[in-house]
Amino acid sequence: MDNLFNALNNFFLIALPYIALFVFVIGSIWRYRSNGFKFSSLSSQFLEGRQLFWGSVPFHMGILFLFFGHLIAFLIPSGVLAWNAHPARLIVLEVTAFIFAIALLIGLVNLLYRRITNPRIAIVTSKMDYAIIVLLLVQVFNGIWVAYNFRWGSSWFSSVLSPYLWSIFALQPDTSAVASLPWVVKSHIVAAYLIVLLIPFSRLVHFLVPPIDYIWRPYQRVIWYWNKKEIRKAHTPWSLKRPKNN
Amino acid sequence: MDVRSQISMVFHLDKCIGCHTCSVACKNIWTDRKGVEYQWWNNVETKPGTGYPTKWEDQDIYKGGWEKNNGTINLKGAGKKKGLLNIFHNPHLPVIDDYYEPFTYKYLDLIESPEMDDQPTARPVSLITGKPIDIKMGPNWDDDLSGTPDFARKDPNLQDLSPAEQEAMFQLERMAFFYLPRICNHCLNPACVASCPSGAIYKRGEDGIVLINQQVCRAWRMCVTACPYKKSYYNWHTGKSEKCILCYPRLEAGHAPACMHSCVGRIRYLGVVLYDADQIENAASADESKVVDSQLDMLLDPFDPKVIQAAKENGVPDSTIKAAQQSPTYKFVKEWGLALPLHPEFRTLPMLFYVPPLLPVMASLGKQNTSQAEKMDPIAKVWNDDWLYDTSTEDLWGTIDQARFPLKYMANLFAAGDEEKVKIVLKKLMAVRIHRRNVTVGDIAPEKVEAALKGADLEAEVAEEIYKLTSLAKFDQRFVIPPAHREQALEMLEFTGDTKGSTGFGFKEKPERGL
Ligand code: SF4
Ligand code: SF4
Numbered sequence: 001m002d003n004l005f006n007a008l009n010n011f012f013l014i015a016l017p018y019i020a021l022f023v024f025v026i027g028s029i030w031r032y033r034s035n036g037f038k039f040s041s042l043s044s045q046f047l048e049g050r051q052l053f054w055g056s057v058p059f060h061m062g063i064l065f066l067f068f069g070h071l072i073a074f075l076i077p078s079g080v081l082a083w084n085a086h087p088a089r090l091i092v093l094e095v096t097a098f099i100f101a102i103a104l105l106i107g108l109v110n111l112l113y114r115r116i117t118n119p120r121i122a123i124v125t126s127k128m129d130y131a132i133i134v135l136l137l138v139q140v141f142n143g144i145w146v147a148y149n150f151r152w153g154s155s156w157f158s159s160v161l162s163p164y165l166w167s168i169f170a171l172q173p174d175t176s177a178v179a180s181l182p183w184v185v186k187s188h189i190v191a192a193y194l195i196v197l198l199i200p201f202s203r204l205v206h207f208l209v210p211p212i213d214y215i216w217r218p219y220q221r222v223i224w225y226w227n228k229k230e231i232r233k234a235h236t237p238w239s240l241k242r243p244k245n246n
Numbered sequence: 247m248d249v250r251s252q253i254s255m256v257f258h259l260d261k262c263i264g265c266h267t268c269s270v271a272c273k274n275i276w277t278d279r280k281g282v283e284y285q286w287w288n289n290v291e292t293k294p295g296t297g298y299p300t301k302w303e304d305q306d307i308y309k310g311g312w313e314k315n316n317g318t319i320n321l322k323g324a325g326k327k328k329g330l331l332n333i334f335h336n337p338h339l340p341v342i343d344d345y346y347e348p349f350t351y352k353y354l355d356l357i358e359s360p361e362m363d364d365q366p367t368a369r370p371v372s373l374i375t376g377k378p379i380d381i382k383m384g385p386n387w388d389d390d391l392s393g394t395p396d397f398a399r400k401d402p403n404l405q406d407l408s409p410a411e412q413e414a415m416f417q418l419e420r421m422a423f424f425y426l427p428r429i430c431n432h433c434l435n436p437a438c439v440a441s442c443p444s445g446a447i448y449k450r451g452e453d454g455i456v457l458i459n460q461q462v463c464r465a466w467r468m469c470v471t472a473c474p475y476k477k478s479y480y481n482w483h484t485g486k487s488e489k490c491i492l493c494y495p496r497l498e499a500g501h502a503p504a505c506m507h508s509c510v511g512r513i514r515y516l517g518v519v520l521y522d523a524d525q526i527e528n529a530a531s532a533d534e535s536k537v538v539d540s541q542l543d544m545l546l547d548p549f550d551p552k553v554i555q556a557a558k559e560n561g562v563p564d565s566t567i568k569a570a571q572q573s574p575t576y577k578f579v580k581e582w583g584l585a586l587p588l589h590p591e592f593r594t595l596p597m598l599f600y601v602p603p604l605l606p607v608m609a610s611l612g613k614q615n616t617s618q619a620e621k622m623d624p625i626a627k628v629w630n631d632d633w634l635y636d637t638s639t640e641d642l643w644g645t646i647d648q649a650r651f652p653l654k655y656m657a658n659l660f661a662a663g664d665e666e667k668v669k670i671v672l673k674k675l676m677a678v679r680i681h682r683r684n685v686t687v688g689d690i691a692p693e694k695v696e697a698a699l700k701g702a703d704l705e706a707e708v709a710e711e712i713y714k715l716t717s718l719a720k721f722d723q724r725f726v727i728p729p730a731h732r733e734q735a736l737e738m739l740e741f742t743g744d745t746k747g748s749t750g751f752g753f754k755e756k757p758e759r760g761l
Contacts, residue, residue, distance in 0.1 A: 035461075036461030036462060037460055037461055037484070037486070037757050037758075037760070038758070038759075038760035038761065039461075039464065039760065040463065040464050040465045040484070040485035040486060040760050041464055041465045041466065041485065042465055042485035042759070042760060043465040043466075043467055043480075043485060044482070045335065045336060045339055045341070045467065046339065046340075046341055046342055046467065046470075046480045046482050047341065047342055047374070047482050048341065049335075049339060049341045052335055053335045053337075056334045056335050057334050057335050059334075060334040061334075119375045119377065120342075120374050120375055122375075123374055123375055123376075124482065124483065126761060128761050201761055202761055203760065203761065205760075206464060206465075209444065209464055211330070211333075211443030211444045211445075211464070211466060213445070214326060214329070214330065214442075214443040214444070214445065215326060215330070217445060219325075219439070219440035220435070220436070220439055220440060220449070220526075221439055221445055221447065221448040221449065222448065222449045222450075222451045223448045223449070223450060223451060224450075224451035224452065225451070225452060225731075
């Protein structure tokens with residue numbers, strides 16, 4: 001029994017994260033390079049706009065907040081712990097995160113409902129879309145459950161999970177602390193790996209290409225085949241500069 | 247001076263017969279695929295009417311184009327701040343019902359139906375869901391429906407016309423309409439390019455064609471909102487935006503774009519203009535009363551040695567400069583001042599110009615209406631030349647002032663509301679007609695003809711040239727296409743072996759919807 005438990009632990013907490021990360025990194029790069037055409041957020045707003053608002057906006061707000069929350073707790077656990085040193089601040093953080101999680105849940109439910117009930121949207125929904133939504137739903141529900149029942153998550157995440165995650169990235173996986181966590185928490189971790197694993201095979205790829213550079217790029221874009229001024233000069237070679245295209 | 251070349255177009259609206267051949271030619275070449283059935287990169291609408299998508303000109307609804315506040319211009323419904331904040335849900339995005347739900351008919355039912363008591367029917371089905379639908383809208387649903395409450399009277403250009411003027415426009419006896427074919431304007435200050443968060447849309451330096459890189463588009467769908475002409479469309483199937491490409495593969499091969507090539511009325515002209523790119527910002531942010539003038543001021547005289555010199559320094563090929571000198575569009579727009587941009591107040595500096603139609607303007611006179619009504623048989627209409635199509639020259643410019651269409655309406659379309667601008671053009675068009683009537687029929691007193699030409703500021707020779715290019719021009723005069731120098735374009739491609747054995751240089755894999 002212990003052996004089985006250990007084996008499962010090792011698989012889900014050590015093997016799976018490596019598989020997931022490997023597939024995610026290689027898969028995303030491969031998909032980006034092989035066919036940029038398939039990199040799209042595949043927005044369906046054009047077919048239905050009103051319901052989408054109540055799905056997409058709370059969903060994205062919620063998931064962005066929680067994603068960066070988890071990321072910060074992973075990257076600078078000491079910072080989160082320092083913030084949480086004061087109970088009032090801890091409560092503020094937990095309550096805010098909880099509200100965002102609820103928003104995320106509501107958004108997801110609305111999105112799923114819209115995909116199922118609107119015939120136009122159903123047409124542009126793939127099996128993977130359903131899989132992703134259901135997986136996210138389970139994950140969020142699970143997360144809310146954990147946050148409610150195992151308080152205070154932001155603190156013990158920083159002290160228990162962050163070291164474990166770091167150990168994964170340091171290639172010296174250490175599951176001693178996480179192994180003893182309740183199974184609900186562990187399933188949250190496992191589902192997270194599954195989501196990472198599925199990114200290259202789903203529309204989630206669009207989060208890898210957020211249009212950040214729009215902020216500093218000039219509004220207008222003109223592309224030339226060649227730098228014509230240089231070409232006109234007799235003494236410069238024809239192919240002095242490669243054009244910026246492609 | 248930063249001289250660049252731009253492929254520009256002129257549509258002569260008096261000649262458009264509203265046959266939609268252009269739209270169909272375009273559809274057959276480019277948009278007969280899933281996801282773009284509803285897209286008409288070229289569409290022809292009846293004016294007054296609501297157009298396609300419905301009321302596209304009403305930027306209170308669609309928030310397209312640029313708006314000027316405090317001296318600078320900003321995108322009305324997109325841009326860095328609004329675009330990124332609204333990226334999860336764009337509140338100004340038109341939905342498919344603003345265009346129409348694409349449909350087909352189940353023709354197979356006609357053939358495969360078993361024997362029945364009734365005739366089999368071909369039911370309409372949606373091209374999106376495949377389910378039977380009630381057809382509510384089509385791309386040209388307002389065709390020829392001037393005067394109707396649902397279409398013509400909801401034309402956004404009527405907004406600042408008085409109720410009396412509007413009523414006068416839609417009186418049964420005076421009713422008029424004209425066709426407005428539209429394609430992407432390949433603007434000099436394109437709102438679509440500026441709005442694209444992923445930078446997928448760009449203007450080609452060599453010829454100014456505005457294109458969307460399908461590999462880079464990520465369906466942030468801001469261009470659909472930003473283009474005030476609604477000429478950037480969202481492909482609901484592939485999750486990529488698409489737009490008119492001005493048939494660039496054809497242009498590069500020296501052919502006219504399909505819509506222009508097929509145009510039955512021969513209303514379309516295409517040619518190069520040279521312009522000063524340094525002036526783009528100024529022209530786009532000019533006062534509303536000056537937008538037309540400042541846009542036309544950017545276009546440079548291709549015979550001016552200074553312009554030629556600057557163009558050469560900028561790398562504009564000699565062949566392009568030569569094409570600019572023969573350009574029919576330069577003649578219409580600059581030399582003769584006959585063509586105006588559509589809705590210059592959107593500030594995108596469109597490079598498609600329109601010769602406003604004279605027919606609906608001059609076709610009848612107010613004062614003759616009453617006598618006509620008396621003469622009219624209650625059932626049958628009595629044909630009367632005075633009544634329908636006035637070419638009398640008693641009162642030279644009277645017709646334009648008492649036009650069936652208030653000049654204001656035309657001005658709202660083509661001159662940001664400046665009636666004077668439209669009037670000048672219409673006077674010229676009228677003078678050319680009077681001149682030609684004198685030449686062919688000869689029933690007009692010479693002083694009258696002279697007065698007409700003088701009033702329109704035209705020489706007889708120029709009027710003759712205008713007449714020739716308007717009515718007699720052959721293919722090569724209507725379309726002066728500069729050589730594309732594909733030899734340079736091809737060198738741009740990475741490695742030609744990559745695409746060996748495939749159908750072209752576009753996609754190495756089938757352009758399919760992402761997972
Ligand atoms: S007409 Fe619209 S799509 Fe075309 S270049 Fe102008 S802004 Fe862009
Ligand atoms: S083909 Fe020419 S004449 Fe016919 S609708 Fe189009 S623009 Fe008008």
